[in-house]
Amino acid sequence: MLVTGGVGSLIRLFDSPSCRPCTPTDTDHKTFSFSTTIGKVKIPDFDKETERKQREVGKLNVEKDDAAPKPVKKVGKLSNPFEKQGQSAGSAPARKGPGKISSRFGNKFGGSGLQNDGGSEILKSSMTESRRAVRGPSRRAPSSNPVKNLESRKDVSKDYRAASEMKEMTDDFIKDYLGPGLSKAADLDRIASPRPSPTPAAGKKNSLTNNKGFANEAVDALRATEDYTKIKLNKGHTQKAVKEVAGGKEQLQETLLVQIKGKQSMQTRLVAPHFSSLNSYECFLLITPKTLFQFNGKHASVLKKSKGTELVTAITMAKEFKCMADKATVLEQVRGSYLLRQFNKHLQINNENEQVSEKQTDDEEYEKEQNSANVGYVLDEEGKNFTMVPELSGKRLKQSRLKDSNIYCFDYGVEVYVWIGRAADRSARKNAMIAGRQIWDSKQRPSWGIFQRIAGGLEHSLFREKFKDWPDANAVNVLTVKNPCAPKKDKITFVDMEPCDGEQMRTPLPENPPGLVLEMTDVGRGLGLPTDLSQDIFGHDVETTSVEMWRITDSSYEEYPQELYGQFYSGESFIIRWAYRVMQGGKKQDHDTGRDRAAFFFWQGADCTIKEKGKSAFLTVRVDSERAPQVQLDQSTEPPAFLQIFNGSMVTYKGKISDDRSDKRRRLFLYRGETEKEGSLTELDEISCTSLRSRGSFIIQDGESLLYVWHGCKSRAHTVAGAFRAANTLADQPRSEGERPAVVEVQEGSESKEFWKCFVGGKISYFNLMDDERKYAKSLRLFNLYEDKKQFVYKEIEYSCRYPKVAAPYPFLQSDLYSAEQPALFILDALYTVYVWVGWWPSHTPDGEVLAHTGSAETDFVERYKLTLQTALAYSELDTKEKPDMVVVNAGAEPTEFKCLFPWWKDQEDIPGGKPGPTPLDEELKKFLQTEFTLKELQAKPPPIGCDPLRLEQYLSNTEFKAIFKMSKKEFLNLQAWKQRKLKQQHDLF
Numbered sequence: 001m002l003v004t005g006g007v008g009s010l011i012r013l014f015d016s017p018s019c020r021p022c023t024p025t026d027t028d029h030k031t032f033s034f035s036t037t038i039g040k041v042k043i044p045d046f047d048k049e050t051e052r053k054q055r056e057v058g059k060l061n062v063e064k065d066d067a068a069p070k071p072v073k074k075v076g077k078l079s080n081p082f083e084k085q086g087q088s089a090g091s092a093p094a095r096k097g098p099g100k101i102s103s104r105f106g107n108k109f110g111g112s113g114l115q116n117d118g119g120s121e122i123l124k125s126s127m128t129e130s131r132r133a134v135r136g137p138s139r140r141a142p143s144s145n146p147v148k149n150l151e152s153r154k155d156v157s158k159d160y161r162a163a164s165e166m167k168e169m170t171d172d173f174i175k176d177y178l179g180p181g182l183s184k185a186a187d188l189d190r191i192a193s194p195r196p197s198p199t200p201a202a203g204k205k206n207s208l209t210n211n212k213g214f215a216n217e218a219v220d221a222l223r224a225t226e227d228y229t230k231i232k233l234n235k236g237h238t239q240k241a242v243k244e245v246a247g248g249k250e251q252l253q254e255t256l257l258v259q260i261k262g263k264q265s266m267q268t269r270l271v272a273p274h275f276s277s278l279n280s281y282e283c284f285l286l287i288t289p290k291t292l293f294q295f296n297g298k299h300a301s302v303l304k305k306s307k308g309t310e311l312v313t314a315i316t317m318a319k320e321f322k323c324m325a326d327k328a329t330v331l332e333q334v335r336g337s338y339l340l341r342q343f344n345k346h347l348q349i350n351n352e353n354e355q356v357s358e359k360q361t362d363d364e365e366y367e368k369e370q371n372s373a374n375v376g377y378v379l380d381e382e383g384k385n386f387t388m389v390p391e392l393s394g395k396r397l398k399q400s401r402l403k404d405s406n407i408y409c410f411d412y413g414v415e416v417y418v419w420i421g422r423a424a425d426r427s428a429r430k431n432a433m434i435a436g437r438q439i440w441d442s443k444q445r446p447s448w449g450i451f452q453r454i455a456g457g458l459e460h461s462l463f464r465e466k467f468k469d470w471p472d473a474n475a476v477n478v479l480t481v482k483n484p485c486a487p488k489k490d491k492i493t494f495v496d497m498e499p500c501d502g503e504q505m506r507t508p509l510p511e512n513p514p515g516l517v518l519e520m521t522d523v524g525r526g527l528g529l530p531t532d533l534s535q536d537i538f539g540h541d542v543e544t545t546s547v548e549m550w551r552i553t554d555s556s557y558e559e560y561p562q563e564l565y566g567q568f569y570s571g572e573s574f575i576i577r578w579a580y581r582v583m584q585g586g587k588k589q590d591h592d593t594g595r596d597r598a599a600f601f602f603w604q605g606a607d608c609t610i611k612e613k614g615k616s617a618f619l620t621v622r623v624d625s626e627r628a629p630q631v632q633l634d635q636s637t638e639p640p641a642f643l644q645i646f647n648g649s650m651v652t653y654k655g656k657i658s659d660d661r662s663d664k665r666r667r668l669f670l671y672r673g674e675t676e677k678e679g680s681l682t683e684l685d686e687i688s689c690t691s692l693r694s695r696g697s698f699i700i701q702d703g704e705s706l707l708y709v710w711h712g713c714k715s716r717a718h719t720v721a722g723a724f725r726a727a728n729t730l731a732d733q734p735r736s737e738g739e740r741p742a743v744v745e746v747q748e749g750s751e752s753k754e755f756w757k758c759f760v761g762g763k764i765s766y767f768n769l770m771d772d773e774r775k776y777a778k779s780l781r782l783f784n785l786y787e788d789k790k791q792f793v794y795k796e797i798e799y800s801c802r803y804p805k806v807a808a809p810y811p812f813l814q815s816d817l818y819s820a821e822q823p824a825l826f827i828l829d830a831l832y833t834v835y836v837w838v839g840w841w842p843s844h845t846p847d848g849e850v851l852a853h854t855g856s857a858e859t860d861f862v863e864r865y866k867l868t869l870q871t872a873l874a875y876s877e878l879d880t881k882e883k884p885d886m887v888v889v890n891a892g893a894e895p896t897e898f899k900c901l902f903p904w905w906k907d908q909e910d911i912p913g914g915k916p917g918p919t920p921l922d923e924e925l926k927k928f929l930q931t932e933f934t935l936k937e938l939q940a941k942p943p944p945i946g947c948d949p950l951r952l953e954q955y956l957s958n959t960e961f962k963a964i965f966k967m968s969k970k971e972f973l974n975l976q977a978w979k980q981r982k983l984k985q986q987h988d989l990f
Helices: 007-015 048-057 083-089 104-109 125-132 146-152 163-177 185-192 216-223 239-247 302-318 338-343 363-372 426-441 610-623 640-646 717-731 855-877 921-929 958-965 969-973 977-986
Strands: 256-261 267-271 283-287 292-296 329-332 375-379 386-388 407-411 415-420 450-455 540-552 557-559 567-569 573-584 597-604 630-634 650-653 666-672 680-683 697-702 706-711 742-747 781-788 791-797 825-829 833-838 885-890
Touching: 256 302, 267 363, 283 302, 292 302, 302 855, 375 426, 386 426, 407 426, 415 426, 426 450, 540 610, 540 640, 557 610, 573 610, 573 640, 597 610, 610 630, 666 717, 680 717, 697 717, 706 717, 717 742, 781 855, 791 855, 825 855, 833 855, 833 921, 855 885, 855 921, 885 921, 958 969, 969 977
Parallel strands: 292 329, 415 450, 567 650, 597 630, 650 680, 706 742, 833 885
Antiparallel strands: 256 267, 256 283, 283 292, 375 386, 375 407, 407 415, 540 557, 540 573, 573 597, 666 680, 666 697, 697 706, 781 791, 781 825, 825 833
16 A cells, blocks of 8 residues: 555545454554555565464454444554654653654654554454455556546545545544644644754753744645635636626616617617507617517608618627627518517517507607716726716717726616726726626616626617717728829719710610620620621631530439420429530631530529529539539520520420420410521410410410411511421421421411410400501610619610511510519610509518618609609600600509510519509609699608608698698798697698
């Protein structure tokens, strides 16, 4: 048994099973000794004969008797640690016995060692037998694991004892080995006291206090009585500091309801997260960990809504208040019953039928009341208490009043903030929250209030809004370096936007559209570019070498049969690999690699889901092992370079390839294309007479035996030839049974009865141009008008397949209008009529989120609408030859003649109805010139076109104005702004 490690190891030694007390005998008196060099305890063996005799007399086996007292633990005693020094002074008698501790243990405690005084215990042979066996050295290599090495060490304690047990064992040790005179703490103090002169007075005994004994640390350790198992350590702070931090604990709820109210000095204040806090005249923000709502009351002003939008942007960008929402859900009170369904999840409500309050309070009075209640404090020089500063109270402060070296506390009623400057004293920061908490606790405040520590430079939007001039945290600061030598410029003045230049809009587009550019080479329409020396253009030819197709399946892609190349489906996605060569002067143009070029197109049908479209893009990357260019194509928007790959045989069917078409024996196709090689057929949804267009050519499939090619009365020659060629290509497609169907051409106006039987409902009235003697020898033109950087501009929608000197009958699609950002404004030049198409206000995003438009947005749109009408008028007046009609149409209320300007049209169900039909442009312009309206007209939502929503009362006649407000317009304008607003709100003119 190894004894190293001081007193603790010694205590464990005597508590071990090998040192338990035994019954002493005269015949078997054994001793134990300690090695003076390594501290080993050697226990001599009992001989077997002696052990047998003891068992016979029953001296080793002690009967268990509950009534008998337990044997007292007896251990060997240490000699007087001051034996050598005490011999000269006669201070302590020497102890008997051969056992000694004369090395490290003796040196540590100042004694000569451990001795047996003749009263040693007789150890139990049953316990010592296993310890007598001499074990040879282990053959196992020492482990390299430091944890295992530590566990294998016998000199390291692995037991943890309670403080009471440790104290008892320590007292026993002091009493048994250091003598009864050292059992008290006072004696330990004498041991630790400095010794006197080494030469004592003659005839006097040297006491223990005169000997150099224990070190002061050892005495303190022996005298300690703390229970370390009950002590908890705190990381980074003392217990006192932790209490101080706990005393200034922050308070911030997860659900916050913020009210935006005011006019000149907009107040952003925290209110109770209860439904009763909402008001129809204010704007509110509801902040939760996952969602963010902006509620706009139906009477809320534009300024309040704008301020709410600014706060929403700040919160979502910086993720303030632990709100992880990427954008806010805007709730307009006028939108209806969805309000309760949205707010009930986060706001407390007393009654499900509770309505938003209509009580109105004056904004200016509210601003004065809130600002007067503000209280500002600054931490004193000692850094312990906050002192109220009059200059920081009773008003709205500027950011410049905050100094980085100070610590402030701002009391806003239900909001208390402790602002700590960047250069503030670190020692004072510890007490700032304690003092701030005292301010918070000095008043009775609600549980939903905020008590928070704000670090300088990390302020959130709710705190920044308490100051006048706090800069926008999301603004980008741009440093502008002025050139001192540059001439001085006049001040920039903003003027009203002007209509677009009609003459510039009539400038014709280039004859050839932009070609397809692949690998920095313009392949044009898929055949190359001609040489034009006048413009320094050296042409080249493009030759198709091969075409491959794959169809996107549910999980992967599969090769498409070669005999079906060119056949597409609106519910499918396809991958097309086009291999080509670029040749210059009849020779192959070898660039860097000298290889044949390739391009991958992933074609997506109009009826594909978003998931299927994404899958086609992903699988295209897998197919493209050559890292060739990849081009995305949507149905009916293919460029000429793609159409010429199939040499005019491209057909797009409705649905999926797996659909059952056994009952679909009749089909209707529309032909599109300006050249034969770029022609294509598209299957239409309805086989009805209303799908026919007088400027186009259609193919009607009547069963498996007949194909009608119907040509409109205004169909151009290239369209007639291309449609007939496409019909023959369709008839030549492989069939499972039956013969090749016959192809019959039909002119509009000369159809047979058998022909009309192919249509659902037979022959019905449809819009046609048979009675129109005018020629349609030009292509339509489409312009999108919008505002860009405070300027009203236009953008012409180009037809990618236009061909020089060829009139395209239907170059545009319905999606060109409806896919634009709404509300959109378009001008469509239909040769003899100029249309102004007006979009709609969407109520939801494509993801289903609620949208809302503010009063300022309505005002801006009305201004753009007015400029669009003026632009359309100027554009039309330049055509002095045709003198086209000018008509305004609204989305969802388009007339039939307008719909027939597009190859196909499908009414949209999500467009709000109730809009007026086509209106002459002159009548719409007159609305902007009207200066007087009745009270009922001005109370309509939205107000009449051309009216300023902030000055609706000025559009009343003088007589009606005086009857309503009991004063003249001049007297009304002399009133204070808040009084004017109050009167207007009483009559719903705000």
